[in-house]
Amino acid sequence: MANLDETLQMLKELTDANGIPGNEREPREVMKKHIEPLADEVSTDNLGSLIAKKQGTASGPKIMVAGHLDEIGFMVTHIDDKGFIKFQTVGGWWEQVMLAQRVTIMTRTGNVPGVIGSKPPHILPPEARKKSMDKKDMFIDIGASSKEEAQEFGIRPGDAIVPVCDFTVMKNEKYLMAKAWDNRIGCAIAIEVLRQLQNEDHPNTVYGVGTVQEEVGLRGAKTATNQIQPDIGFAVDVGIAGDTPGVTTKDALAKMGDGPQIIVYDASMVSHKGLRDLVTDTADEKKIPYQFDAVPGGGTDSGSIHLTANGVPALSITIATRYIHTHAAILHRDDFENAVKLIVEVIKKLDAETVKEITFS
Structure with a gap:
C-alpha cells in the first residue's frame, strides 16, 4: 500500500x-x-x-x-468434540455473505484465525445449492483436531469473533475499502x-x-x-x-x-x-x-x-x-x-x- x-x-x-x-x-x-x-x-x-x-x-x-x-461480528457459544466452533451472530448478518469468509477469534491469550466452514457444492443436492445455509448450521474451522486442542488455543465461550479485511486504498484513491x-x-x-x-x-x-x-x-x-x-x-x-x-x-x-x-x-x-x-x-x-x-x-x-x-x-x-x-x-x-x-x-x-x-x- x-x-x-x-x-x-x-x-x-x-x-x-x-x-x-x-x-x-x-x-x-x-x-x-x-x-x-x-x-x-x-x-x-x-x-x-x-x-x-x-x-x-x-x-x-x-x-x-x-x-x-x-x-457486527460473532461470539463463540460452543466447541464441538472435533474442535469446530459454534457461534452466535452479534448484530445483523445475512447468511449469503457469511460462508467461507475469514474471521479472527479474540481470546484472552491472543488472536486465533479461522474460516466459516462450508460444504463444497459438489456434494450438495441441486435444491440445496439454491438456498442459503441457515446461520444455526454454520461453524468456524480454526484448524484444531479436537475440543481439547481448541481449548489449548485459548478458545472459550463468549470470545468475540470479527471479520477479516485489511484497510485498503483502492486504485481510485478516493475509494476506501475496510x-x-x-x-x-x-x-x-x-x-x-x-x-x-x-x-x-x-x-x-x-x-x-x-x-x-x-x-x-x-x-x-x-x-x-x-x-x-x-x-x-x-x-x-x-x-x-x-x-x-x-x-x-x-x-x-x-x-x-x-x-x-x-x-x-x-x-x-x-x-x-x-x-x-x-x-x-x-x-x-x-x-x-x-x-x-x-x-x-x-x-x-x-x-x-x-x-x-x-x-x-x-x-x-x-x-x-x-x-x-x-x-x-x-x-x-x-x-x-x-x-x-x-x-x-x-x-x-x-x-x-x-x-x-x-x-x-
Missing part, C-alpha cells in the same frame, strides 16, 4: 481494530489516542462509551457528535470535527463520542447521552449506497461521492425538523453537497439520543457506503470530508439562542 497520509492512517487504525458489541476496547483505545489531544477532558460511561469534551468560547449549549465503536466502516467512519468524523474546531470559535461545548453496542439496540448511545445531557445530538453513521447494479431508487437514493446523507426518517426516529432545516440551510449557504435519504429498515444512535431525559433534538448524518454488514465495505473519502465540514459549520452556529429557536420550530 502507498504511504498513508495522517487521515488515512487514522482510518486504517480505526477500521483494523477489532471490536464487536460488548467488546469495544481496541477501537476505543484507537479513538482515544486520536481524540484525547484535541479535547479538554476524556471520560467513559459505565458501559465503555468514550466521551471527549471540548469547551468553546461560551459555556452555551452542549452538542453531541456520536459515532459507534462496535462492528471492514467496520459501520461505524468507525462515524468515530473518525467525531475525531475530525474536534480537530477542525481547534482554531475556530464555537459558542458551545462539543462532545465527540464513540458509543458502544449500537448494533444490538443503540445501547451505549442511551447511557452516554444520559451522562452528557446534551442540548443537540448528531449521530454520524453509514448509510445505504444506491449506486451499484441491481439497486434502484426505490431501494436507496444516495450515491457515493455526492455528499453526506441527511436522514429524514428511519425506523428509530423522525428527524428533528428545526435541526434538519438548520443543517441543510448551512450546507446550501456554504455550498457543501448533501443528499436526502430515508431508511425505514434500520436505525442509528439518534434513536436513543433523541429520547434521553426530556428529549434531545437530533439528526442522523450518514456516509453512503456499499456492502455494509459484510466483511468488506467501500465508501468515498469526499463524503467523509464534507460531513466533517458540514457539522463544523453547523456547530459554529449553535449558540443558546439558535438552539432555543430550532428546538421549538
